[in-house]
Amino acid sequence: MNFLIVVATFFIMEGMTWLIHKYIMHGFLWMLHKDHHDHSNEGVMEKNDYFFLIFALPTILLMYYGTMQNFNHWFYIAIGIALYGMAYFFVHDIFIHQRFKFLRNTENPYLLAIRRAHKQHHKHTGKERGECFGFLWVPIKYFKMYFNKHKAG
DSSP, X not given: OHHHHHHXXXXXXXXXXXXXXXXXXIIITHHHHHXXXXXXXXXXXXXXXXXXXXXXXXXXXXXXXXXXXXXXXXXXXXXXXXXXXXHHIIIIIIIISOSSOOXXXXXXXXXXXHHHHHHHXXXXXXXXXXXXXXXXXXXXXXXXXXXXXXXXX
């Protein structure tokens, strides 16, 4: 049962990420997310990186509370959120934004579709008119773009 809680939480986080990204990061906390779109930051870190702390704190609290309650469901929910956060870091920061040069020349259709969807999201430098607010779920049109590109070549 605990494994199912972790897996379900991981997948529920995709929907939560979409909602948080669209309505909070592109809403009232735009001042923290803005530099991620317009690259107005100086140095390696962005104000946007504070979201790591904002999302980590509830996870840590859930993990602590769940541990104090004999590893109840809150602990396993926290594990699912933490695993999603790790996946987000590896895919978003390392693969997409190349903070570390890794998987630059991949030909994996799923990874290329994620990268293309994210580029579509970043073509808008303002907080309005955004698209592709999710992370791991990629609209099918981005797979089609990839496959059509390779058919024509």
